[in-house]
Amino acid sequence: MFKALIVEKDDDGKTSASVQEISEDRLPEGEVTVAVDYSTVNYKDGLCIGPGGGLVRNYPHVPGIDFAGTVEASDDERYKAGDKVVLTGWRVGEAHWGGYAQKARVKADWLVPLPGGLDARQAMAVGTAGFTAMLAVQALEDHGLAPGQGEVLVTGAAGGVGSVATAILAALGYEVAAVTGRPETEGYLKELGAARIVPREELAETSKRPLEAETWAGCVDAVGGAMLARLLGQMKYGASVSAVGLAGGAALPATVIPFLLRGVNLLGIDSVMQPYENRVRAWDRLAEVLPMDKLEGMIQPAVLSDLPGLGKDILKGQVKGRVVVDVNA
Structure with a gap:
């Protein structure tokens, strides 16, 4: 029993x-x-x-x-x-x-x-959320993201995926801008390595302009919806967004202009059906780079x-x- x-x-x-x-x-x-x-x-x-x-x-x-x-x-x-x-x-x-x-x-x-370097408790502190975050970061890097290119945005940063993504990116040397609608989590996010806190309301509404100033070198987005549409128009030329969630809705009220005029990439991240090799790569990288104190x-x-x-x-x-x-x- x-x-x-x-x-x-x-x-x-x-x-x-x-x-x-x-x-x-x-x-x-x-x-x-x-x-x-x-x-x-x-x-x-x-x-x-x-x-x-x-x-x-x-x-x-x-x-x-x-x-x-x-x-x-x-x-x-x-x-x-x-x-x-x-x-x-x-x-x-x-x-x-x-x-x-x-x-x-x-x-x-x-x-x-x-993987060596992780025990069972730490593995579940990572869990599906952290595994997804690692897949998202690897996808951005596979599409050219590297430290020194500018700020990397993480939306829904205080949630499970966002927390681990923030810690991973900071540990890898990226300048992380963390989006949250909960002011009480700002200290927590800065402890994880966020260099700047972006209030959610700054990105919550869809812009009437398909392109805004080039701001973000990359993005891990757990929100979707109007926020994803907005930030697509703020990505730097050739930059990528890893889409991992839809906390803000499944609809995407956007245009194709960021893809056509700035070469922006929207990368879908699925953690459920990932092949074995991708899983091993992500878990081994997590054991290597994720700061255990964070x-x-x-x-x-x-x-x-x-x-x-x-x-x-x-x-x-x-x-x-x-x-x-x-x-x-």
Whole structure:
């Protein structure tokens, strides 16, 4: 028997979440059984803990879109008992039972070896949000971004992706301008390495002009919507934007002028279906460049029984930094 956060749906379609003890024979099919050490809380987790957001296929369900732990049993030669592993994406925690439990069973293809230099707790301080942030930074660099070219903008900077992106960029020598609508997070963002704080209202409205002054050498955008449209017209010639989220909406009220006249690149970043090689590259780079003291400063500790409340909080935009869930506490 082991503990898990079980989300159930009643005949009226209402969901409820509670910590329960369940048996291992209830775990889904998969080649590798993992003793989970830590998980974390993402926006998708908030949806899956609560109303489902169209992500959960079947109930009862165990959310948790990422986890880190130790292989307990494996039918795949790539993994053996005792191996440290991390999982993000692949619709685990949505269509497949996830990491809000002391045990998980998944396909071997979904796992990545935990890189040297990171333990399981640190890996979940990184989590899907940090993994996405690293993919976004690597995409910008693959398209020519380098330190010394000017300010790099991070929108939604106090959130999970934005926090890690700010810390990564600062550690790599970039001058980071962090956008936030929460003045109380300014000190936190400067501790992560932000050189300048940009109030959200400065970018919140769509400009009537398709091009404004060339300001940003690159951007990691977690907001989308009108803000993304606005900043596209402020990018320097040939600069790129990594789009990682849509907290401000899915619509993009923009023109093609920045692409045609300034050669701006809009790079879509998906963390769910990334190939294995890209995952290993991102995790190895995270272990290499992410300052662990900054990572520690982002962490909000939690246990399984905290998750129903945290799920609601993250949907309201009230979670700062990275929640690390000790599933065994």
